Each structure stands twice: as structure tokens, then as C-alpha cells.
Amino acid sequence: MKSDMEIRREGFEILFKYMNRVEAEKFIALINRDRFDYTMWRQPLFENMSPSEIIAEGRKYAIDFRKIRGSID
Numbered sequence: 519m520k521s522d523m524e525i526r527r528e529g530f531e532i533l534f535k536y537m538n539r540v541e542a543e544k545f546i547a548l549i550n551r552d553r554f555d556y557t558m559w560r561q562p563l564f565e566n567m568s569p570s571e572i573i574a575e576g577r578k579y580a581i582d583f584r585k586i587r588g589s590i591d
Contacts, residue, residue: 520528533542564572 530542533545537545567575
């Protein structure tokens, strides 16, 4: 399992890879300011899906993500 520091570092790397510095800093400020419950925020995304459908989507995403990063052919 990754440490909190590793997760934080990877998160920042991804954030700054896809956003410019100002957008990334604004995103961080928004997350810190709102103090929302992430699990409640994400719940509507899956409410009409079975566990097997969620798993299938996760696997598809993982394959697509690795293709984008060049990890697999």
C-alpha cells in the first residue's frame, strides 16, 4: 500500500500535468475550502449500477489509462 506522502505526490503530479499552475492551485483551494464529503459527492455516479458493472467500468478505465500513459500496447 502506498504511503500518504506517495499518494499526495502522485496526485500533485497528475494535477499539474493536466492543469496549468493557476488552475491546479485554484482546484486545491476549492477542495480545501469546501470540506465536502467525497464519498457523498461520488455516490450519484454509481446509484444505477450493479457492483459488477462498477468493477467492469473500473477495469476498462484502468486499461484505457495505461494505454494513455504508454504502459501497455
